[in-house]
Amino acid sequence: MAEYINGINPDILKWARERSGYTVEAIAAFLKKNASIINDWESGECAPTYIQLEKLADKYKRPIALFFFPEPPNEPNIAEHLEQGFSMDSYQEKIGVSNVNSGNPRNLQ
Numbered sequence: 001m002a003e004y005i006n007g008i009n010p011d012i013l014k015w016a017r018e019r020s021g022y023t024v025e026a027i028a029a030f031l032k033k034n035a036s037i038i039n040d041w042e043s044g045e046c047a048p049t050y051i052q053l054e055k056l057a058d059k060y061k062r063p064i065a066l067f068f069f070p071e072p073p074n075e076p077n078i079a080e081h082l083e084q085g086f087s088m089d090s091y092q093e094k095i096g097v098s099n100v101n102s103g104n105p106r107n108l109q
Contacts, residue, residue, distance in 0.1 A: 002049040008067050010044035015072040020060040
């Protein structure tokens with residue numbers, strides 16, 4: 001019988017799924033589980049097995065240790081930036097970098 005993992009933060013399970021852009025239904029299909037099981041994990045009613053947690057970590061592109069953190073890490077929401085469209089100029093402005101090629105003699109602008 002599979003052992004369920006203690007100490008997983010259900011808020012992080014939900015946060016990681018949402019940050020990765022997946023719905024509960026998509027993750028349920030991926031794991032071949034009912035969506036109510038995923039909702040139970042994310043509400044703290046029960047927990048995934050270690051193998052299920054490994055699959056989630058891989059799908060969400062997150063380290064397994066993250067799911068045991070007391071709160072989600074403070075990081076920018078990449079999905080929001082992608083929805084707004086991307087331009088190198090706006091990105092450089094946002095991170096405080098001017099045109100990095102302006103002093104390059106090979107720059108043919």
